[in-house]
Amino acid sequence: MTELLANYVCGQWQTGTGAGTPLYDPVLGQELVRVSSAGLDLAAAFQFARDTGGAALRALTYAQRAAMLGAAVKVLQSHRDAYYDISVANSGTVKNDTAVDVDGGIYTLSTYAKLGESLGDRRWLLDGEAARLAKDPLFQSQHLLSPTRGVALFINAFNFPSWGLWEKAAPALLSGVPVIIKPATTTAWLTQRMVQDVVNAGIFPAGALSVICGSSAGLMDQLQPFDVVSFTGSAQTAAVIRSHPAVTQHSVRVNIEADSVNSALLLPGEALGSEAIDLLVKEVAREMTVKSGQKCTAIRRVLVPQSLYNHVAQALSARLSKTTVGNPRIESVRMGSVVNREQFVTVQQGLAYLQAQTEVLHDGAQHTLVDADPAVACCVGPTLLGTRNASGSDASDRVHDTEVFGPVATLVPYRDQDLNHALQLIRRGQGSLVASVYGTDHGALARAASELADSHGRVHVISPDVAALQTGHGNVMPQSLHGGPGRAGGGEELGGLRALGFYHRRSAVQASTQVLSQL
């Protein structure tokens, strides 16, 4: 039998009961490790984190907690090779895709270590300036932000076992709020290993960081009014979490990041030969193939003026056809596998669902796998679909409503010179994490960005002057907000110090300035 990974709760490593659930290599098919949370005393686990972990973290200043994040960064960097090994084995990712998760997670943690330093030797934050409540300036109102006295429960997605942990844990721990992480079972290994390395290094106080691998059953039942929960995953599970009595009756704060049908938009007026068109093609092909399209921020809809449809379709297809797919251990392979057999099947079903309203511009099935058995390996070639003509775009609904979580995108033409038509089509996504805009006219790009802002958590603008600098449509930078309204779940993560808001409670202290000056 393979190793049964231990959970870390109540300041102790505890293995669950039973045989557990096996984790597999999605390329080679073999079992790697097993996880189980059966038999854990969840009530004790949450109470220990809330009371022991919370009190210890709150006793520290932001600067002290920031220093701990910095120490964790060093520990994680020293074990980086092990994380790459786990990632290739359990996630089927090529080296560049592993970097997005592993190095992306460590970079985000280090960013919060630096941001936290700037908050200094305080235990809570001032929010804005004091405001007079009367003509006499002696009585005023000062808003504070205080760390919530509860735990932060993270129920995470399979696609980012490292980054998904640290992008949430960094602002929580910096805020003084203990973390309980429940990674997606299928890739829980990397999360568990990273927590283990940090715990063993003895950086954080007992109860600050817990990991529970296996079923999520019963976790929500533990939540109390000052706890928070952050979920990344399907809209269906999100609805279950939002409907739980902890949320509906006890006002447990929720952050959701769910489905998102992100767009890339080529502005009207770009002539053949424009660098903006090349930049779009390059970015779309990259976004489709990074992590086999298993990024919640990946481009799903590509909007171009109708007269450029054929040109972009050909350029994209040419680029995609060069993507080698197969065993991520082979140097020449650019794209590994999706995460497991279930996702493999779901992607095929999603493709078939979209194909009923689209044409296939580049067929992923034509990619021969490199050093991988098609009967075993969960490898999916990149597929580009298209809705052909602009009026056809209006009739298609599936492309705007369906997130196929794999290397799949759809080319959607809009009426030439009609930016409003493009914006209307994008809005049919009902709120997304990110849209990218491509063009050469800075003013037109600014106007399009401001039109997209209310329905997207992030608008990524690519013009030729930043071609070499731009950080990528799908890369989530800790300096920028991550989240999106509507279908995308309505959550807000990252955005620099904005992320701390979720873990703090705002309060107005109305008092004599003699009192306020001693806060």
Added chain:
Amino acid sequence: MTELLANYVCGQWQTGTGAGTPLYDPVLGQELVRVSSAGLDLAAAFQFARDTGGAALRALTYAQRAAMLGAAVKVLQSHRDAYYDISVANSGTVKNDTAVDVDGGIYTLSTYAKLGESLGDRRWLLDGEAARLAKDPLFQSQHLLSPTRGVALFINAFNFPSWGLWEKAAPALLSGVPVIIKPATTTAWLTQRMVQDVVNAGIFPAGALSVICGSSAGLMDQLQPFDVVSFTGSAQTAAVIRSHPAVTQHSVRVNIEADSVNSALLLPGEALGSEAIDLLVKEVAREMTVKSGQKCTAIRRVLVPQSLYNHVAQALSARLSKTTVGNPRIESVRMGSVVNREQFVTVQQGLAYLQAQTEVLHDGAQHTLVDADPAVACCVGPTLLGTRNASGSDASDRVHDTEVFGPVATLVPYRDQDLNHALQLIRRGQGSLVASVYGTDHGALARAASELADSHGRVHVISPDVAALQTGHGNVMPQSLHGGPGRAGGGEELGGLRALGFYHRRSAVQASTQVLSQL
């Protein structure tokens, strides 16, 4: 038959079908007017507000919208006498209590008119400074706040038909978001009349402000992903709203203000004769009786050192016994009625529930009503309960969990010199809107305030130097946050310009500084 009040939807006054629901005078018992929303085309109403109202509001700048709020203030001021007449008839309030609602609402609106001016000729807001995304400063991230392209639905409580409307509508309209207000049926008249006056004055564009009086059935079903809903009322209804598919599946943003068992805390160490004790007694008596205790911010628990229990009980009882209760039209009457027979019964039931764990220190039943028939008038005398000894405080759970929405408070002793005991008792409220703290030592007041901040939306500090300036424990100032975590619903309203956040969507625009400079 009395008048059937019209609803204002789709830019037209429309009366509902059927006989409607009558509204009564809670002191004299007579029927006043009727309301009905039966037969309204709700889908059309929401669509008109969202599309026509929203587009027109968003086309204006913040300064232009602020000017409209200012114009609405003038209209409302010119009709103030009519609002006082409606309030005394329908809410049973004395003049001072009417002022809290009517003048409080107009003051809040005028505050946002002034705040809005400062936002100038913009149509969306910058959120913080741009942040570099790479060493080269050309590519940066700038956060924006854009008005959400949806409607704001307000489902409001009976106790503030004026203030409850304007404290929500002011920031929404200033943000460029159209408003649909559903007042509590029992006091809908004043809300409807104020909307009528503003609408008839032609200040706002068509669709900006709608009012639906009567049943709330079907309202939530109209909500779409970019809409928001703000609810004030019971925790039970709040849970129903939070569980609605609009919220759980479509990420409709929700703001809830629900039950709250607010506290007043006398710090340890105040000797008999201390002005702080007098200030506490005065404030508690006032809070218990203003609007017959029908304020979500009213003091419900009064925490004093055990050795001062008898003294405070006597001082409070003496003050309460002077409160004349009865017909609010009589000059000598200080406290009118609760809002209706149902609330009258609910208050009696709540009192009985608390009395099982408390002693009666001042019995409201001993107050003879002035010019009011006890068989008809919904008048309730102020009642002070007490848990007698500090260890008894620990055993009582009902006082920490039960909000009796009437002129009722409970004196809760804590162990002398043991501030932590008092804080623990207060925390058993599981999150409240407001706590007030009384003392003379500015440093001790500041420390107590910072300890209370994470579980209260507002901490009101009363020291002798601000005795004449302080704005009242229960008065909600637009400059300060209104809302509270946990049991209080987890919402955030007001707080100056912070209130605009609920009606805006945050987005990070990542672009060349050449693009960002043109935003």
